[in-house]
Amino acid sequence: MSIAFTRTQLILGGARSGKSGFAQRQAEGLPGALLYLATAQALDGEMDDRIERHRAERGARWQTHEAPLALAEAIAAHSRPETVLLIDCLTLWASNLLFAEADLTSAIDDLTAAIAAAPGKILLVSNEVGLGIVPDNALARRFRDMAGTINQAIARTVDSVVFVAAGLPLVLK
Numbered sequence: 001m002s003i004a005f006t007r008t009q010l011i012l013g014g015a016r017s018g019k020s021g022f023a024q025r026q027a028e029g030l031p032g033a034l035l036y037l038a039t040a041q042a043l044d045g046e047m048d049d050r051i052e053r054h055r056a057e058r059g060a061r062w063q064t065h066e067a068p069l070a071l072a073e074a075i076a077a078h079s080r081p082e083t084v085l086l087i088d089c090l091t092l093w094a095s096n097l098l099f100a101e102a103d104l105t106s107a108i109d110d111l112t113a114a115i116a117a118a119p120g121k122i123l124l125v126s127n128e129v130g131l132g133i134v135p136d137n138a139l140a141r142r143f144r145d146m147a148g149t150i151n152q153a154i155a156r157t158v159d160s161v162v163f164v165a166a167g168l169p170l171v172l173k
């Protein structure tokens with residue numbers, strides 16, 4: 001099932017909700033060159049295997065670039081009128097920012113400006129992390145708040161927002 005797409009779309013969902021697969025199918029339904037911008041870093045063997053599986057599933061139509069922190073710069077460098085950029089995912093980008101002790105407000109401003117200025121199509125994947133119990137430690141609470149703040153800022157910026165649960169899309173905007 002695909003959802004109407006104009007130029008920019010945010011795809012939210014919980015862990016293993018099917019959001020990445022949904023975003024990939026949305027992108028593959030569009031004409032143009034497909035570019036995957038990964039924010040994940042392979043820090044252990046399990047993540048290596050996961051990334052390998054994702055690369056194999058994407059197939060030969062896709063090019064991959066990694067941007068754990070400099071997402072705005074990567075969008076500016078790779079977006080062209082004929083490209084479809086899939087950014088997966090903003091939640092890991094938030095945790096990379098947190099560990100790098102980066103300035104969240106200016107990182108969000110740079111990212112929203114880059115999305116608005118990009119000439120090509122952009123899909124962004126993000127986790128909806130705040131639905132469970134309140135975490136019992138300050139770092140996890142800070143991360144949860146950052147993730148929510150980023151999702152709201154990106155949702156304001158993009159043309160459409162979809163929430164994926166159990167593999168099924170619900171249009172929010």
Ligand SMILES: Nc1nc2c(ncn2[C@@H]2O[C@H](COP(=O)(O)OP(=O)(O)OP(=O)(O)O)[C@@H](O)[C@H]2O)c(=O)[nH]1
Pocket residue numbers: 013014015016017018019020021037038039040041042050051054055064066088089092
């Ligand atoms: N560095 C890197 N990361 C990748 C690559 N392909 C996918 N990833 C990462 O893999 C992650 C998504 O995979 P999963 O963690 O299996 O997805 P999930 O969130 O559990 O499940 P869904 O809700 O179904 O998306 C994203 O954070 C991507 O950044 C790649 O080629 N390089």
